[in-house]
Amino acid sequence: xxxxxxxxxxxxxxxxxxxxxxxxxxxxxxxxxxxxxxxxxxxxxxxxxxxxxxxxxxxxxxxxxxxxxxxxxxxxxxxxxxxxxx
Numbered sequence: 127x128x129x130x131x132x133x134x135x136x137x138x139x140x141x142x143x144x145x146x147x148x149x150x151x152x153x154x155x156x157x158x159x160x161x162x163x164x165x166x167x168x169x170x171x172x173x174x175x176x177x178x179x180x181x182x183x184x185x186x187x188x189x190x191x192x193x194x195x196x197x198x199x200x201x202x203x204x205x206x207x208x209x210x211x212x
Contacts, residue, residue, distance in 0.1 A: 155178070
């Protein structure tokens with residue numbers, strides 16, 4: 127995935143209560159969570175943006191009270207994955 131670089135105010139690390147080096151990871155997580163909540167990206171894409179596993183992304187969403195968006199297409203993909211594994 128190609129990247130775009132943006133400037134983030136240093137104060138943001140202080141406001142969020144994290145070390146400066148943790149800020150890029152946290153910003154990606156916030157962005158991915160919001161995009162998922164708005165229905166703009168899938169769970170898989172949100173996990174990719176945040177650079178976490180789907181399971182970790184589901185945990186983050188649950189902690190923030192954001193319900194999973196699970197439709198018929200998601201079910202079909204899961205069934206196909208299970209069939210491949212079995």
